[in-house]
Amino acid sequence: MAIKECGSHHSHSSGCRKFFPVIILFVILFVIILAVFLVWVVLQPSKPRFSLEEAIVSNFNISGNPLNILNSNFQVSISSENPNDKIGIYYDRLNLYASYHNQQITWQTAISPTYQGHKEVKMWSPIIGGNSVPVSSVIGLPIVPDQPGTIELTLYLFGQIRWKVGSFITGEYHLHVNCPASINVGNSAAGVMVGKNAMKYRIAKPCRVDV
Numbered sequence: 001m002a003i004k005e006c007g008s009h010h011s012h013s014s015g016c017r018k019f020f021p022v023i024i025l026f027v028i029l030f031v032i033i034l035a036v037f038l039v040w041v042v043l044q045p046s047k048p049r050f051s052l053e054e055a056i057v058s059n060f061n062i063s064g065n066p067l068n069i070l071n072s073n074f075q076v077s078i079s080s081e082n083p084n085d086k087i088g089i090y091y092d093r094l095n096l097y098a099s100y101h102n103q104q105i106t107w108q109t110a111i112s113p114t115y116q117g118h119k120e121v122k123m124w125s126p127i128i129g130g131n132s133v134p135v136s137s138v139i140g141l142p143i144v145p146d147q148p149g150t151i152e153l154t155l156y157l158f159g160q161i162r163w164k165v166g167s168f169i170t171g172e173y174h175l176h177v178n179c180p181a182s183i184n185v186g187n188s189a190a191g192v193m194v195g196k197n198a199m200k201y202r203i204a205k206p207c208r209v210d211v
Contacts, residue, residue: 049083049206071132073128073129075127075128076126082118088116090113093110096155155177159175160173
């Protein structure tokens with residue numbers, strides 16, 4: 001059976017002229033996607049490194065009968081390092097809250113979106129807390145003996161990030177950061193007084209990061 005060439009008839013030639021731009025477009029897109037993928041593989045981006053540096057505690061008490069109303073106020077300092085020397089990071093829609101005995105005890109605090117350049121270190125100092133936050137009476141009992149001693153908190157930071165390679169910006173990836181904090185509020189020597197009823201505690205512990 002003879003195979004008709006695109007140029008053998010006017011109708012076939014017209015069809016080919018319409019089809020060639022589509023092929024060329026797919027080829028160009030394939031080359032671009034392949035180039036970005038190869039660059040991505042060669043660069044091997046590393047996830048950011050987070051650390052909880054310090055916390056200022058100005059309020060942490062529980063009341064009610066049973067003990068189920070918690071008041072707290074913390075200002076925490078969290079550092080983030082971009083370990084990549086050729087990849088930037090966009091931080092989008094970040095939120096932070098504190099947990100005590102596996103229960104959220106503060107409202108969520110939003111952190112402004114920002115861009116982190118190559119090898120750059122960012123420092124955030126958000127305030128988290130809440131007045132009259134209802135909590136389970138089960139965790140109210142441990143708080144009372146904890147108040148003269150050490151408070152074991154966990155800070156959770158979550159949101160979305162995007163990677164920037166040259167002029168190419170990826171889609172969004174979920175970011176989850178878990179920062180444990182042991183604050184010895186019962187020992188005045190463990191902190192530094194920074195205001196009326198406010199103590200600053202040095203923590204300097206790395207956080208767990210999942211992307």
